[in-house]
Amino acid sequence: MDETTPMRGPMPDNVMAPTRQPGMSDSSLERMLGLLDLFTEDRPSWSVEEICDHLSMSQATGYRYLKLLSRTGLLAPAEGSAFILGPRIVQLDRLMRRTDPLLRHGVPVIERARPELHGMFLLSRHYGDHVLCVHQDMTDPTLRTSMERGRPMELFQGAAPRVVLAFLPTYQLRNLMLRHPDRIRAAGLGASWEEFRARLKAVRKEGTRIAIGEVDAGMVGVAAPIFRAPGAVVGAISLAQSEERFRTEDPARLRALALRIADEISAGFTGGGHQPNGRPT
Structure with a gap:
């Protein structure tokens, strides 16, 4: 087994866990x-x-x-x-590649979908105020992009960050609005809580987001959210292409592909049982 292949089974018990030092708050x-x-x-x-x-x-x-x-x-x-x-x-990076549930469920789904996209798949996980790419699979070797595994992106720009942002709980969105009003306004997400909420509601209703040139000039991303439980967004799948290639595509097909991949990965978190779909029906 390649060491980058997600490993099923329990996490090894010989990994040191960080401990709080005496007197450390x-x-x-x-x-x-x-x-x-x-x-x-x-x-x-x-x-x-x-x-x-x-x-x-x-x-x-x-x-x-x-x-x-x-x-x-x-x-x-x-x-x-x-x-x-x-x-x-x-x-820790090797351990994550082998044990992270998002990778364990997501990588096989992406591999099956490779023939359906001429571009790049990006699997991202949400943490804090960022979305981090944890897996990249390129089917168009000519692409030149800064989007790659290990690169964190703020929640306010790009297809994957915006679609994750749209499905965060209301209390987290309010906290983001309080901490980053200037960045939210600069990203075109609104100058008030009402405007911010309305723009994200539109993304939730669509279930996907297309971003053109927001991260890299000449690149297009189509993203859909991934859920680890009903309403609990954990990350996103992004389909990236050059703008030139995107102009020859049917955007509806790419949206449907992103949604299908996201739904299959989300279902993996429940063992193939109930689909933990956080999107509105």
Whole structure:
């Protein structure tokens, strides 16, 4: 079995679980794990001093956090006094590829649908204020796109993020409106709660969303939501094509294909029983 193939069965019991250190509160733990967000392609390494200055924390706290993150393998020492992302992340990535239910249910469905799309399939999972691509399957090798596995996208732009956003619970949508009113307005989703809710209601009614050039110029995405339980959206399936290819397609066919794939993956979460369809009938 290829190590990227989702593995059925129980999760291995020899995987270290993160533990809360004595005297560490939930907020301290969250702040420590938040250090990982500092590491990007543009800025892959940080020193203790740089981290402490950037986050306005004491050096004693910074050293303690970095020591714990290094001990678990989430960070690793680099040149000089710098730190980089650690090998434990690769271990967790392999484990996710083999055990994540979204991948376990989704990858076989996508493989069966490959002959029906000249473009690319993207399977995405929702977390926090983002949607993250966890699987990519390209059937058009000529495509050039920034949409790829491991790339997070905000909920306000793109086919998959918008369709996930539309099916989030009302309390989460209200919180998003309170935290990100400028981004929501800039994305054309409304300047008020009423406008925001009305635009998302239209997406829910359609059940899919088509986005043209919102992530990459010259690219089109068609997305449908995936549910792990009735009304509980977990992610989305996206069908991506070049605009040139999309102009030769029937958008209704692509919408139907995205909905069918999403429904099959959603059904997998209930063992093939009741379809956990969160869309309105």
